[in-house]
Amino acid sequence: MTAPPRKIIHVDMDAFYASVEQRDDPSLRGRPVVVAWRGARSVVCAASYEARPFGIHSAMPALRAERLCPQAVFVPPDFTRYRAVSAQIREIFSRHTALIEPLSLDEAYLDVSELRSGLPSATATAEAIRAAIREETQLTASAGVAPNKFLAKIASDHRKPDGIFVVRPSQVEDFLRELPVGRVPGVGKVMQRKLEALDIRTVGELRRPSLDELEQRFGRWGRRIYELARGVDERPVEPHRERVQVSAEDTFAEDLPLEALTPHIHRLAEKAWNGLTSKQGRIARTVVLKLKTADFQTMTRSLTRATPPSSAQELAELAGALRERVNEPAHTRYRLVGVGLAGLMDEGEMAIQGQLFDTF
Structure with a gap:
């Protein structure tokens, strides 16, 4: 018998570090905030949504961020505070499922195939989680709901910030068809150029080559992108994943x-x-x-x-x-x-x- 599809939620906090700073210091609200130490060797940890239109993003040199937006407010990171808020959010997750796989302080996968909270659906669960986060932490989160981790992660980015996007099993093919291949996890700039050389720019076009063709060109990774192009991702949510x-x-x-x-x-x-x-x-x-x-x-x-x-x-x-x-x-x-x-x-x-x- 075919197992029923999983119900996976990917929750991603919106500009987490910068949002915590704006929450705790009202004078920062509405202003371009860059979480970073100042200095020639520093990189940006996070940028508020007000800073992003200037081209500022995480991991860029702090000096470049300062050039892009001279009026930006630089705030040194406070990871002790961020971890405390992350623990609060984790406790909210645990009210709905024990299957929680944290990816970082600000995002996690949840398997809600078997709900412990009595809510009628995975979508209702995601909405309840987002509402609790807003009420209890005064922060916003975006969520993706889908049959697997790959689709849920992409979906959570679809309505950012402070949004939710649901991909039902019957919608997978349409959802993926026009998606740029660069949105597939693991397809970086080098791989993207290789696929573009094959006239493949969307996930729909990625379905053209056979499994043999992709494996011959890209080895084991060829099989992986063949499966992802069809919305297949069998990875379970791993609550106690050991460091590898x-x-x-x-x-x-x-x-x-x-x-x-x-x-x-x-x-x-x-x-x-x-x-x-x-x-x-x-x-x-x-x-x-x-x-x-x-x-x-x-x-x-x-x-x-x-x-x-x-x-x-x-x-x-x-x-x-x-x-x-x-x-x-x-x-x-x-x-x-x-x-x-x-x-x-x-x-x-x-x-x-x-x-x-x-x-x-």
């Missing part, structure tokens, strides 16, 4: 050339290794090196081996070797480096997955 990676990264006071990163890679490898050893019985075979250039381009290199690193020193050596796979021009300068271990698993799992492969 540990990492450490650092932003430098001054941009550095590639050859000057060695001591920083060794220091960060030590921190990442200490993070791994705190997770007793967990092992990771994949070593990850993350770099961010002076112009904010992010790149990663990774290596998966049959045997995991056995020490912080070996981790540092492997991360250093990954640096040699960076083919940027010699004059490139880097503002950030990170070292991580990905694919954490129990020792028993590791024993049955002892095959060697490299990833780039």
Whole structure:
């Protein structure tokens, strides 16, 4: 028998950090607020909706945000306060379901296929959650309601801010047909250009190639986008999802050339290794090196081996070797480096997955 479709809600707070600041300081309401430390190395944590028309968005350099909107009010982030509000919101979720998968402080998936609150539908539940958030925190949230996580996440962005959008099972094909492929999670700018070279710009057009064609071109990712183009996403909501990676990264006071990163890679490898050893019985075979250039381009290199690193020193050596796979021009300068271990698993799992492969 075919299982009934899930009922998934994706709740996303509206400009969360900036909205908390505007709530707590009435003088900020209606003004362009940028949550960021000031300084040459700082990046924007969040921007209020009043700041966004100026082109300001999260993760952009704070100096650029200041140039785009000289009248913006800069507020340093207060993560202790944001976490407290997030806990309040989480408690509201728990009144309706135990199946809650937080993605960050300001968004989460909820599986409301079996409701505990007695409401008649997933849509009514999403509306009740939004109303409770507004009443109890004086903040607004947007929600997407759909048969799976992929569709719910896209739907929550459809009526932002302070809106709700519902995708019923019978509406999936129409909802996706004209959606730009760039809206599909995981389709970044590089993948988007590759698809555009195949004359694929919408999710509807992404349904043209066969599964074999997409797998031949894009490997396992080809199967994934084949399924997403048809609205298929079988991932469950995971309330207690265990971390699958540990990492450490650092932003430098001054941009550095590639050859000057060695001591920083060794220091960060030590921190990442200490993070791994705190997770007793967990092992990771994949070593990850993350770099961010002076112009904010992010790149990663990774290596998966049959045997995991056995020490912080070996981790540092492997991360250093990954640096040699960076083919940027010699004059490139880097503002950030990170070292991580990905694919954490129990020792028993590791024993049955002892095959060697490299990833780039």
